[in-house]
Amino acid sequence: MSDVxxxxxxxxxxxxxxxxxxPIALGGRELGRSASxxxxxxxxxxxxxxxxxxxxxxxxxxxVDARIAGVAAAAGVLTWRRSAMLAAIALAALVTTSVRALx
Amino acid sequence: MRRPGQGRQNxxxxxxxxxxxxxxxxxxxxxxxxxxxxxxxSFGVLSEPVVGPVAAIVxxxxxxxxxxxxGAVAVLAAGGDVVAAxxxxxxxxxxxxxxxxxxxxxxxxxxxxxxxxGMVDFSWAAAAREGGSFDWRFMLGATTPAYPSWVGxxxxxxxxxxxVGDPETLGLDAIFPAFFLALLLSGEASAGRRAVVxxxxxxxxxxxxxxxAPPGVPVIAACVAALIGLxxxxxxxxxxxxxxxxx
Numbered sequence: 051m052s053d054v055x056x057x058x059x060x061x062x063x064x065x066x067x068x069x070x071x072x073p074i075a076l077g078g079r080e081l082g083r084s085a086s087x088x089x090x091x092x093x094x095x096x097x098x099x100x101x102x103x104x105x106x107x108x109x110x111x112x113x114v115d116a117r118i119a120g121v122a123a124a125a126g127v128l129t130w131r132r133s134a135m136l137a138a139i140a141l142a143a144l145v146t147t148s149v150r151a152l153x
Numbered sequence: 154m155r156r157p158g159q160g161r162q163n164x165x166x167x168x169x170x171x172x173x174x175x176x177x178x179x180x181x182x183x184x185x186x187x188x189x190x191x192x193x194x195s196f197g198v199l200s201e202p203v204v205g206p207v208a209a210i211v212x213x214x215x216x217x218x219x220x221x222x223x224g225a226v227a228v229l230a231a232g233g234d235v236v237a238a239x240x241x242x243x244x245x246x247x248x249x250x251x252x253x254x255x256x257x258x259x260x261x262x263x264x265x266x267x268x269x270x271g272m273v274d275f276s277w278a279a280a281a282r283e284g285g286s287f288d289w290r291f292m293l294g295a296t297t298p299a300y301p302s303w304v305g306x307x308x309x310x311x312x313x314x315x316x317v318g319d320p321e322t323l324g325l326d327a328i329f330p331a332f333f334l335a336l337l338l339s340g341e342a343s344a345g346r347r348a349v350v351x352x353x354x355x356x357x358x359x360x361x362x363x364x365x366a367p368p369g370v371p372v373i374a375a376c377v378a379a380l381i382g383l384x385x386x387x388x389x390x391x392x393x394x395x396x397x398x399x400x
Contacts, residue, residue: 073258093253098375124330138335
């Protein structure tokens with residue numbers, strides 16, 4: 051049981067420290083032109099990576115399953131109408147569960 | 154006894170909660186919190202047999218990082234002893250995320266560190282504004298509903314796990330990638346050609362690494378894609394003929 055609590059404590063401390071590190075190290079400082087140009091592109095790069103990892107990633111690497119169909123359906127809806135966020139998300143879940151039921 | 158400065162802190166807190174950006178963030182965060190609630194239930198169901206009911210709920214309350222928690226429990230369940238390494242890898246993306254957020258924060262180190270605790274993938278991404286700045290009030294607002302829903306979902310998964318089915322059968326594991334896709338396609342921060350290139354490159358790096366790199370590494374490595382901004386910055390040195398805003 052104590053191993054579990056050590057893990058919980060360790061997880062909490064690392065999460066706290068990692069989330070605090072960027073804001074403490076660089077907070078309130080005006081960044082140079084190059085740094086700003088890089089930071090501006092972090093959000094799209096990270097979002098795309100999260101989409102890939104959560105669509106085809108599993109605990110043991112690549113895990114191709116029904117999620118691909120769901121996310122592709124969401125992409126279709128969003129291409130048609132950018133603002134249809136909730137419809138796209140609902141369709142992603144619906145298509146994923148349908149494909150799972152059929153396969 | 155009141156500490157000096159506490160009144161100022163309270164005023165700051167009140168003005169944050171009354172700010173329109175905070176309210177807009179809360180509204181944007183509610184649908185995600187619903188999805189987070191379901192994910193919390195699945196974390197509760199999965200983690201309870203591994204760490205016990207109390208530790209599962211406490212973990213969600215004080216760690217508040219879905220991917221790191223799932224990863225740590227998976228390692229524990231497999232009898233592994235590299236939990237700390239896994240947790241660091243799965244949280245490591247918060248370092249570049251925090252660096253990106255930092256220039257938009259004012260105040261002392263403690264205040265900035267506290268605001269940093271409010272970073273969650275979706276709230277950080279949704280708070281990104283054109284030109285690389287962040288609306289930190291919006292971010293905290295978007296994270297606000299996610300916290301009780303994540304912790305509450307975990308508690309329900311722990312206590313009533315048998316009554317709740319597997320979220321995967323409902324296709325709920327496709328909700329977060331679909332949501333991130335919507336953010337990527339409609340977000341202010343992904344406007345412009347360079348953002349599209351960064352997204353494609355980031356996605357490609359992650360895809361290339363997913364099959365063999367440890368969890369967490371693909372997302373961190375994808376941050377390298379943002380370095381294409383350097384090329385743009387180099388071409389816009391002071392003195393060069395460049396009027397107006399970056400395209």
